[in-house]
Amino acid sequence: MPIANEAMQWSGSLSQIPKVQILNRVLLGNPTHFSIEEAINVHMEDESGELNSVDSSLAMEQWNNLKKAYRDIGTEVHELSPVPGLPGYCFTANPSLVLPLPDGNRIVWLSKMAHSSRFKEVEHHASFFRSQNLPLKEFPETVDRFEGCGDGILHPGRFLIHAGTGSRSSIRGWETLSAEYPDLQILHYTLQDSRFYHLDTALAPLNENTALFVPSAFDPSGQELLASAFENLIPIPIEEALHFAGNAHCPDGKHVLLQKGNPKIESILLRKGFHPIPLETSEFRKSGGSVFCLKMAW
Ligand code: ARG
Secondary structure: OOOEOOHHHOOOOHHHOOEOOOOOEEEEEOOOOOOOOOOOOHHHEOOOOOEOOOOHHHHHHHHHHHHHHHHHOOOEEEEEOOOOOOOOOOOOOOOEEEEEOOOOOEEEEEOEOOOHHHOOHHHHHHHHHHHOOOOEEEOOOOOOOEOHHHOEEEOOOEOEEEEEEOOOOOHHHHHHHHHHOOOOEEEEEEOOOOOOOOHHHOEEEEEOOEEEEOHHHOOHHHHHHHHHHOOEEEEOOHHHHOOOOOOOEOOOOOEEEEEOOOHHHHHHHHHOOOEEEEEOOHHHHOOOOOOHHHOEEO
């Protein structure tokens, strides 16, 4: 299917899109060696241009709480053991993308990280998924950058992917996937705002019909495209968007794990019948990531 970047370029009818499973396991990356060494997004330094500094024991505590929250709601949790020298390794959303196929299989696409400090994370994803007997795929040379689920947000239960391009992923990776899977519907958004540098900072699907989104991250045609894919599109107020409310994860259509201290979004979630699980991720936000970035669903 051609990549659509405007609402009128696709049927807009989810019922015509093949069904796929919702991935209900998560892979987390142990943050023992998590640090901030270089500002590769605007969140990583303070107003005076100094790099943020991480409180390592607090980061570990927050990560353990995230792990526990997943276990408490019945999500199967797997971990990558600590590896020194990889400051962004705990952000497992980026070095790969696990794509569920309509035939029930899953396939792992290995990322092409945009920054050299993160290149070596990819091999750890490859060996984990190899150990789980999932097939691995690599992008051709022509794909310059592709950051996995940071820019590729699976539409819950359908063979449809919301695809961001900007500083971290270019259109080439999406073209590769489009050519590889003729039945895959790709909806493409050009990211507009450097504060929302990965699509996952600005879009969080909750179920097949509902998503949270950050309006200022999208241009008008991107906003229309989103509205054509989700009946209930919930705008996140900018102050909560900047507090990473859009980097939420709903693994089961009910529980929503999200950054603590986003009262407006929490009350909307409750009103709509979701169960918010607020978590503090302050140490990871200093690096530009929160709940969604800290896991790979597979
Ligand atoms: N500091 C990391 C980076 O800039 C944060 C990654 C956050 N991940 C995400 N999926 N948004 O690459």
